[in-house]
Amino acid sequence: MWVFMPLTFAGKLISFLRQPLSFLWSSLDSLCLWLRITFWLARTKRDQLQQDKKKAEDSIEEEEENLDVPTIIPISVNYHFTRQCNYKCGFCFHTAKTSFVMPLEEVKRGLLMLKEAGMEKINFSGGEPFLPDRGDYLGKMVKFCKEELCLPSVSIVSNGSLIRKKWFKDYGNYLDILAISCDSFNEDVNALIGRGQGKKGHVENLKKLRQWCRDYRVAFKINSVINRFNVEEDMNEQIKALNPIRWKVFQCLIIEGENAGEDALREAERFVISDDEFETFLERHKDVSCLVPESNKKMKDSYLILDEYMRFLNCQNGRKDPSKSILDVGIEEAIKFSGFDEKMFLRRGGKYKWSKADLKLDW
């Protein structure tokens, strides 16, 4: 009987405590649920606060970045309004990928927008700019830019083969500078490069154009691309005799999609020269005072290039990636994608006396 007494007592104690224990248990359960909900709410709130904080930091960073990017003013614009050309230079870096030429009235609208955004100099280039409408299309743009937009400088880069004397008579007055491309004074080398058309002599034509520039008071410039076929040449004598205001000497440049790569219309790899070879060429011509050298590094991003659709072309990635057209989104929006390196533009002497009125030439 003494053995069963504690068991009886324990049984009574359990039955006495059952109710409060089950109440306590159910309270603990509710407490746990409440704690879980509270923690969950606290965590959600903390995550939300962290997200808001990150968003605020990102937007401050974005604002700071925007403050860091100065608005680019299109002081000097190179407008490649056509890609068509009558030459077949093996290293050409603006090839005939389209035949599009914009209606003149649309072009004038774009040129006016550029002027209002700060353009002081325009250079018309191609392709061959004298090809559309036998040079009349170009002449009308040149006249518009000088007479109506009053631009301090209007220039053209051409291979020179299609320029007629009548063009100078009609439009020479509105043109500040004519740059003619000439890579060699040896016609066999020009033929190897692809600069030439049949039996027409590129060098003889160059001399004729030099004289017309004198006659019609247009400043004369020469552009040469130094490549595998002319890198050994000595051009001192001929350049000095022609006496251009500037002799731009470029190192042959590879541009993916233009003169290299699968979609390209040219394979310029065999024209490429090293930096040292380029330097040796420059050294050989150091006595030519008008020589302005442009290595690949200086050249790549220091030009503000507009294509035939009036889109800025960005060369930062070694290709020509287009922005949207300035006619669709405006200058400020399109120019953000131009990849233009203004500092390099100034360092390479991009801003110079570019108006024939300031050049005070002894014609």
Ligand code: SF4
């Ligand atoms: S003349 Fe100029 S545009 Fe024409 S093929 Fe030669 S480099 Fe290209």
